[in-house]
Each structure stands twice: as structure tokens, then as C-alpha cells.
Amino acid sequence: MANDGNHWRVCSSCRKPIGYDQLYYTCSVSTCNRKRTALFFCSVACWDAHLPGARHRDAWAEEQRSPKR
Numbered sequence: 001m002a003n004d005g006n007h008w009r010v011c012s013s014c015r016k017p018i019g020y021d022q023l024y025y026t027c028s029v030s031t032c033n034r035k036r037t038a039l040f041f042c043s044v045a046c047w048d049a050h051l052p053g054a055r056h057r058d059a060w061a062e063e064q065r066s067p068k069r
């Protein structure tokens, strides 16, 4: 994963950068939040796009805020 230092993470769906001190979304399902494979989404729409492949029975997007730099 390329990181030029100007953003915190990239969206797991669209690969757009997620900056510091910014809202982002995680999946409510615990297997999507394991340390090594954790998923981060820049918007609810991107989280939504992850659902067809993930086959969750019961999931929602959780709003989070990235750390300050």
C-alpha cells in the first residue's frame, strides 16, 4: 500500500486516501476488523460496495474518525 505520508489510510474499496482527523467508516462485522485485514471506507457507499462479496448476514457501517496527525 503506497502511503506518501499525507494521508492516514486508503479506502479499501475505491483506494481514495483517507486523511487525518476525518470521518471514515468501518464494517460492523468483526472479521472485517482484524488487525491484518482491517477494512476502511471513505463513505457509506464504499462500504456498501463491499457487501456483495462479503455476504454478511447482519452488518452496518460504523462512523469513525481518523487520528490527528
Ligand SMILES: [Zn+2]
Binding pocket: 011, 012, 013, 014, 015, 016, 041, 042, 043, 046
Ligand atoms: Zn472509498
Ligand SMILES: [Zn+2]
Binding pocket: 027, 028, 029, 032, 050, 054, 056, 059
Ligand atoms: Zn464487512
